Amino acid sequence: MPLVDFRAGIALGSNLGDSLSHLRWAARALKDLSASPQSVRASHIYRTEPIDCPPNSAFFLNAVVEIEWKKGALALWEELQKLEIHAGRQQQPRPLHTPRPLDLDFLYLNSVVLTAGPIRLPHPRIQNRRFVLAPLADCATDRVLPNQKLTVQQLLAALPLSPTVQKIEDPLFT
Numbered sequence: 062m063p064l065v066d067f068r069a070g071i072a073l074g075s076n077l078g079d080s081l082s083h084l085r086w087a088a089r090a091l092k093d094l095s096a097s098p099q100s101v102r103a104s105h106i107y108r109t110e111p112i113d114c115p116p117n118s119a120f121f122l123n124a125v126v127e128i129e130w131k132k133g134a135l136a137l138w139e140e141l142q143k144l145e146i147h148a149g150r151q152q153q154p155r156p157l158h159t160p161r162p163l164d165l166d167f168l169y170l171n172s173v174v175l176t177a178g179p180i181r182l183p184h185p186r187i188q189n190r191r192f193v194l195a196p197l198a199d200c201a202t203d204r205v206l207p208n209q210k211l212t213v214q215q216l217l218a219a220l221p222l223s224p225t226v227q228k229i230e231d232p233l234f235t
Contacts, residue, residue, distance in 0.1 A: 067129065067130045067131070067170045067171045067173070068127055068128075068129060068130075068169075068170075068171055068201075069127065069128050069129075069130045069137055069167070069168075069169065069170045069171075070125060070126075070127050070167075070168035070169045070197060070201065070204075071091060071125065071126050071127075071128070071141065071165055071166065071167060071168060072123065072124075072125050072164075072165070072166040072168055072184075072193045072196070072197070073087050073088065073123065073124045073125065073126060073163070073164070073165060074121050074122070074123045074161075074163075074164040074165075074166070074192070075121065075122050075161065075162055075163050075164065076111060076114075076118060076119040076120060076121040076122070076160050076161065077119070077160040077161050077162045078149070078162045080119075080121070080122040080162075081106070081122060081231075083122075083148055083162050083163045084106060084122055084124050084163075084233065085233065085234075086148065087126075087144055087148065087163055087165065088103055088124065088126050088233045088234060089234075090144050091126045091128055091144075092126070092128070092234075094128060094130075094137075094140055095128035095129050095130070096128075096129040096130060096131045097129040100129055101126060101127065101128050101129075102126070102127040102200035102201070103124065103125070103126045103127075103199075103200060103232065103233040103234050104124045104125045104126070104195075104196030104197065104198075104199035104200050104233060105124070105196065105199055105228050105229060105230065105231065105232055105233065106122055106123070106124050106196075106228075106229045106231050106232075106233055107122070107123045107124065107192065107195055107196050107226050107227060107228055107229060108120050108121070108122060108123075108226075108227045108229055109121045109122075109123050109191075109192040109224065109225065109226045109227070110224040110225050110226075112192070112224055114159070114160070115159065115160075118160055119160060121192065122229070123192045123193070123195075123196055123226075124196050124233045125168070125193065125196040125197045125199070125200060125201075126200075126233065127200050127201055130170065134167070134170050134173055134175060134180055134182060135178075135179075135180065137167065137170065138167055138179065138180045141165040141167060144163065144165060145161075145163050145164065145165055148162045148163035149162040149163070150162055150163055150164070166184055166193070167180060167182065167184065168182075168183060168184045168187055168193065168197070168206075169182055169183040169184070169187075169204075169206055169207065170182055172207045173207065174207045174208065182207070183206045183207050183208065183209075187206065187216075188206075188209060188216050189220070191217065191220050191221075191222075191224065191226045192224070192226050194213060194216055194217040194220065195217060195226045195228070197213050197217075198213050198214050198217050201213055202214045
């Protein structure tokens with residue numbers, strides 16, 4: 062039986078240290094992990110307000126990368142964990158909503174739905190997060206996520222304009 066290529070969406074975020082360098086490093090690492098590096102899609106970089114973070118937290122830089130993946134969801138999740146740790150993120154258990162050099166959220170893997178274990182797919186809060194949907198719309202505008210009826214662009218349009226998400230004109234890959 063041939064291996065299937067899955068399109069996997071990964072959200073990238075950083076608000077500690079040189080956030081732009083962290084995002085670009087992670088994007089290159091994800092491209093290297095892709096089963097087809099030439100088909101990797103990446104968003105622009107966005108500057109976003111911190112949500113549910115401690116007072117005076119720095120703004121985040123956020124982006125999305127979509128890669129092709131031939132292995133299972135757990136294998137990709139483990140690779141994402143390794144990349145976060147390599148970038149200096151504290152290992153488990155780690156406090157939620159604290160500043161971090163790199164945060165990689167596994168958004169989706171084609172139409173795979175996982176509701177138990179360490180991974181939830183699609184990401185359970187994706188439809189409520191402007192800081193994820195705005196960059197995702199750059200590379201997967203017409204994608205309909207599992208358990209959704211609307212496209213990424215339609216989900217984004219349905220959200221309030223606050224908190225602020227500001228597109229930075231730099232593309233993720235330079």
